[in-house]
Amino acid sequence: MIDVKELKIGNYVFPKNxxxxxxxxxxxxxxxxxxxxxxxxxxxxxYHLLEPIPLTEELLLKCGFTELYSDSKGYIYSVNNIEFIRSYFDTPSYFIKTNEENVLFEKPIIYLHQLQNIYFALIGKELEVNL
Known part of the structure; x- marks a missing residue:
């Protein structure tokens, strides 16, 4: 189930009947x-009938991210001066870093709607999602 406070218009979800x-x-x-x-x-x-969409590498690529390189932290993807780190450890989790301010968000991002929300907060426009 999705935390209702995380939902906004434009988010993608799995609705259930x-x-x-x-x-x-x-x-x-x-x-x-x-x-x-x-x-x-x-x-x-x-709200309780909505399920989040887990982030995957395939989904990142469909959202316009490109894989840049891998380092000791994980795989690094980028779109619009935002670097997105896919961690190697345990369950795949993702972190965002902006190139301009070198800000690292410590809270893992594991669902598409979370990525959409943080992208909008950083860039000021909606993330283009091509499912």
Whole structure:
């Protein structure tokens, strides 16, 4: 389940129906007190019926990132002067560093909606997601 405080319009999620069966990945276009609306789907979903989309290398590449190199910390990807580090350790986790200010976010980013939100906060525009 996704933390409701992390959701914003434009985030991609896996909605589930009331029986728990996953639907098609969708983009949130409306949020109200208890429900979320997904583009291309005529249903509204309660927050507890939304699942996050795990980040993968394939998904990063579909979002416009390019692999630069690997070092002792992990694989380094880049888009718009942001470096994204895929850690080697345990469960794959990702960290962001900006080239201009050399800022490293210590909190792991493991889901697409988290990446979309931090990208928007740093760049001021939406991350282009091509699923």
């Amino acid at each position: 009331d029986s728990g069966k996953e639907s098609v990945i969708g983009e949130i276009f409306a949020i109200n007190d208890y429900l979320v609306s997904i583009k291309g789907n005529h249903n509204q979903y309660d």
